[in-house]
Amino acid sequence: MDDLTGKKPAPPALDPDGDALFLDFDGCLVDIAPRPDAVVIPESLPQVLARLSAKLGGALAVVSGRSLHELERFLLGYDGLMIGSHGAEARGMTPPLEESPDDLAALQTEMDHFAQQQGLLFEKKSHGGALHFRADPSRQPEVEAFTETLAERFPAFAIQPAKMAVELRPDGFSKDGALVLLTQLPQFSGRMPVYAGDDTTDEPALAWAEAHGGFGIKIGDGKSAARYHLAEPSDIRDWLAAAVEE
Numbered sequence: 604m605d606d607l608t609g610k611k612p613a614p615p616a617l618d619p620d621g622d623a624l625f626l627d628f629d630g631c632l633v634d635i636a637p638r639p640d641a642v643v644i645p646e647s648l649p650q651v652l653a654r655l656s657a658k659l660g661g662a663l664a665v666v667s668g669r670s671l672h673e674l675e676r677f678l679l680g681y682d683g684l685m686i687g688s689h690g691a692e693a694r695g696m697t698p699p700l701e702e703s704p705d706d707l708a709a710l711q712t713e714m715d716h717f718a719q720q721q722g723l724l725f726e727k728k729s730h731g732g733a734l735h736f737r738a739d740p741s742r743q744p745e746v747e748a749f750t751e752t753l754a755e756r757f758p759a760f761a762i763q764p765a766k767m768a769v770e771l772r773p774d775g776f777s778k779d780g781a782l783v784l785l786t787q788l789p790q791f792s793g794r795m796p797v798y799a800g801d802d803t804t805d806e807p808a809l810a811w812a813e814a815h816g817g818f819g820i821k822i823g824d825g826k827s828a829a830r831y832h833l834a835e836p837s838d839i840r841d842w843l844a845a846a847v848e849e
């Protein structure tokens with residue numbers, strides 16, 4: 604991993620006959636917004652994903668930390684593969700996690716209570732939750748300390764750092780773990796994995812793509828295992844649109 608992101612080249616054109624494509628959602632397909640519910644979905648995005656998935660013979664998946672039902676709502680019109688909740692949920696293949704850990708409700712109650720007391724934003728998720736401090740980044744240390752105690756008390760959950768947020772997700776699930784499962788599906792056979800993402804949540808998956816004959820595309824600045832770089836979500840959307848039109 605290095606921090607030469609800005610000096611890394613733009614990715615080559617997608618090979619529809621040989622590549623498989625995995626796309627992160629927040630900060631990659633869509634721009635970061637002040638709140639999770641404020642993201643703006645470009646009107647053409649679901650159709651671009653649908654057409655590209657068809658072109659790749661179905662070897663395309665959206666891979667996100669978001670709850671699956673939210674992704675489905677945001678990307679209405681794209682019916683292809685989706686991974687949600689940092690690898691715990693799936694559409695189009697057997698869900699990696701069949702049932703939420705027993706103490707999900709208790710965990711979410713405590714996170715919600717903390718958020719209300721501290722004036723933070725709590726995002727309730729299918730298999731966990733996130734405490735967002737984008738509105739006041741100075742709150743990061745308190746959020747980190749609180750989520751550490753929660754992870755000790757609720758061992759079925761693990762800490763997942765995110766952009767201006769700390770999440771608790773089911774322990775043992777990850778985006779790279781989801782790639783292992785996805786690439787066992789027949790439509791991925793013989794294809795090279797290409798993963799695009801922007802965040803620490805994506806790094807293991809970017810490294811996985813690099814280690815399995817494909818490549819990673821880091822969106823935005825920062826250290827990354829990816830060999831290619833694009834500055835912002837509009838750049839990856841342009842790259843996808845070009846791949847559709849080729």
Ligand SMILES: O=P(O)(O)OC[C@H]1O[C@H](O[C@H]2O[C@H](CO)[C@@H](O)[C@H](O)[C@H]2O)[C@H](O)[C@@H](O)[C@@H]1O
Nearest residue numbers: 628629635636637638639667668669766767768
């Ligand atoms: O895996 P991703 O698709 O990148 O999702 C990661 C988390 O993204 C969301 O939070 C982030 O984006 C928000 C909207 O732009 C922003 O307000 C927040 O500060 C970011 O952390 C989402 O809310 C989480 O559930 C995802 O896990």
